[in-house]
Amino acid sequence: GAGVSQSPSNKVTEKGKDVELRCDPISGHTALYWYRQSLGQGLEFLIYFQGNSAPDKSGLPSDRFSAERTGGSVSTLTIQRTQQEDSAVYLCASSLPVNTEAFFGQGTRLTVV
């Protein structure tokens, strides 16, 4: 596609439920990032994928968070047993191997009630 696509754009879930957020990066971009933006906060790095290398998971806030990237393209961020503090906008970005420009998707607004 022309840009980074994320789905759903909005998700409301009950506390304790699991959610999956999807990111479809720009074709040919081997680097993929997940960030979280909480209300009034900056962007918090979550996880980074680069090609076939082991992902950098250093930003995941707890073991309830996990992410996969299948076939070096689409990525899924999974949050298990959601908590209210997980409410945020989850942003995905992709870039070419040398990190000059990271292109962001529109984000998924997650609300845990």
Added chain:
Amino acid sequence: GEDVEQSLFLSVREGDSSVINCTYTDSSSTYLYWYKQEPGAGLQLLTYIFSNMDMKQDQRLTVLLNKKDKHLSLRIADTQTGDSAIYFCAESDGSARQLTFGSGTQLTVLP
């Protein structure tokens, strides 16, 4: 670890220049970026600068980098109401790892 700091708010009159400032701590920063986020939208890359440059100009945007002081600024000339948004400063060390973002500066352009 790396840290990027920005002031939270800036208000200017339409037609004036806006200057958004950013400081960072990572001396190995190779790329420094400015992103714009409009309400309800994702982040849009405005411009970036390599650490071996001290200035970059792109139409109404001027980026100044003081590497000694680890200070980055974005100047928007002839600010318009459409420039109202949150502006994020970000840095990376160029190793294709994560970007480190500031908390964003909310720019409000008053008519």
